[in-house]
Amino acid sequence: MEKKIIYFERAGRDNTHACLEVVKQTLGEINYKHLVVATTTGATAMIFSSALKDAGINMVAVTHSAGFKGPNTFEIPDDTLAKIRDNGAKIYTGTILTHSIETSLNSKFSGIYPAMIIAQSLRRFGEGAKVCCEIAMMAADAGLIPEGEEVIAVAGTGYGADTVMVLKAAASKRFLELRVLEILAKPRV
Structure with missing residues (x-):
């Protein structure tokens, strides 16, 4: 099998529309049924x-969990959520798998914990690659995508999209069954 990978010179939101084109092209070639997209x-x-x-x-x-930026905060306005749903998308808001409890413990006790090691290991491929893996597991945990199926995942560095991957989905409880099958686009930095 031979596939094309797009490498971006910079990370970040400027690559969002190029990532959308990668997804459209991929959907035109292969009949994927599921797409997960990170959104802040x-x-x-x-x-x-x-x-x-x-x-x-x-x-x-x-999306990020409620309270991610601070107590009692949510980063997406209700009218935006309604428009996304009107377009037929589902929305999952929950705890980032490699964040929260361990981040809290690290802040308090200055230790290193397994989820943080996993997050840092995945970041070797880029922030977007880490987030693609997280959002696929989060969506599977919520029952919004099926485990064991190939899904397209889109994420980025900061805001916007700069990474597109094809993953074999797994719930977080079966993290070791998650597979990165293809990297379709990512920053080279």
Whole structure:
């Protein structure tokens, strides 16, 4: 098998539309049924859900947990969430698997914990690659995508999208069964 990989010169949101084109091309070649997209402010989910609303794909937008930026805060306005849902996407809001409890313990006790080691290991491929793995597991944990199926995952560095991967989905309880099958686009930095 021979596949094309797109490498971006810089990480970040400037690559979002190029990632959307990679996803569209991939969907044109292979009939994937599931797409997970990371979104912080809702902007990336709006772009993807608008462009793919008639693609017949199960799109899941994965957001930060409530309180991620501070107590009692949520980063996506209600009207944006409604528009994303109107485009046919599902929304999952939950705890980032390699964050939260261990981050709290690390802040308090200055230790290193297994989830943090996993997160740092995945970051060797880029922030977006780490997030692609996390959001696929989070969506599987919520029952929004099936385990064991190939899914397209889109994430980025900071805001927007700069990474597209094909993964074999697994729930977080079966993290070691998660497989990165293809890297379709990522920053080279």
